[in-house]
Amino acid sequence: MQIQILKSKIHRVKITQAELHYVGSITIDEDLMDAAHLIENEKVQIVNVNNGERLETYVIKGERGSGQVCLNGPAARKAAVGDIVIIISYAGMELEEAKKYHPVLIFPDERNRLI
Numbered sequence: 001m002q003i004q005i006l007k008s009k010i011h012r013v014k015i016t017q018a019e020l021h022y023v024g025s026i027t028i029d030e031d032l033m034d035a036a037h038l039i040e041n042e043k044v045q046i047v048n049v050n051n052g053e054r055l056e057t058y059v060i061k062g063e064r065g066s067g068q069v070c071l072n073g074p075a076a077r078k079a080a081v082g083d084i085v086i087i088i089s090y091a092g093m094e095l096e097e098a099k100k101y102h103p104v105l106i107f108p109d110e111r112n113r114l115i
Contacts, residue, residue, distance in 0.1 A: 001094070001095060002092040002093060002094055002095075003092070003093065003095060003098055004090045004091070004092055005090060005091060005093060005098045005101060005103070006088065006089075006090060006103040007037070007089045007090055007091035007103055007104070008036040008037045008038060008088075008089045008103055008104040008105070008106075009036065009086060009087065009088050009089070009103065009104070009105050009106070010028070010032055010035075010036045010038075010086070010087040010106050010108065011086055011105060011106065011107050011108075012049065012084050012085075012086060012107065012108070013032070013069045013084070013085060013086075013087065013108050013112045014069065014082060014083070014084060014085075014110070014111075014112055015069055015070070015071060015079045015080065015081055015082065015083045015084075015085060016067060016068050016069050016070060016081065016112065017068065017069075017070035017071075017081060018070065018071050018072075018076035018077075018079060018080065018081055019070060019071070019072045019073075019076055020073070020074075020076040020077065021073075022072035022073050022076075023072065023073055024057060024058075024072055024073030024074065024075065025057050025058050025059065025060045025072045025073065025075070026044065026046060026057050026058075026059060026060065026069070026070065026071055026072065026075065026087070027059075027060045027061070027062040027068055027069070027070040027072060028059055028060070028061070028062050028068065028069055028087065029062045029063065029064065029065065029066050029067055029068045029069065029112060030061050030062060030063070030064040031064050031065055031113075031114060032069075032106065032108060032112065032114070033059065033061065033062075035104075035106045035114055036087070036089070036104055036106050037089075037104045038059050038087075038089055039059070040059055040060060040061050041058050041059065041060075042058060042059050042089060043056060043057075043058055043089070044056070044057060044058065044059055044087050044088060044089050045087075045088045045089075045090070046071070046075070046078070046079075046085050046086070046087055046088075047085060047086040047088065048078060048079050048083055048084075048085050049083070049084040049085060049086065050079070050080075050083040050084060051078075051079070051083070053078040053079065055075055055078050057071075057075050060072070067108075067111050067112035067113055068112070069085070069087075069112055
């Protein structure tokens with residue numbers, strides 16, 4: 001039996017852009033992606049601390065070192081520039097493997113840079 005557990009989390013980053021007329025997804029600075037063990041096209045959950053919205057989408061690589069966190073397409077209506085969000089990824093694992101797994105948690109600074 002597989003269960004879904006927390007794989008990684010980018011805790012409290014600021015939305016830097018919201019592009020309504022884009023195909024969809026969330027663009028994330030590649031430095032943040034690497035630190036959180038996220039890959040392009042990976043499914044993520046976005047939790048907006050400011051308004052309580054929750055949504056699922058997929059990751060697009062943003063410019064490395066830019067601090068970019070941009071909601072694209074319809075998701076752009078779920079957050080405003082400056083909102084604080086938590087980006088969460090999950091993984092399916094066998095129960096015994098899941099008991100031993102340690103998720104990757106990163107805590108960027110107020111400019112979405114790694115500390």
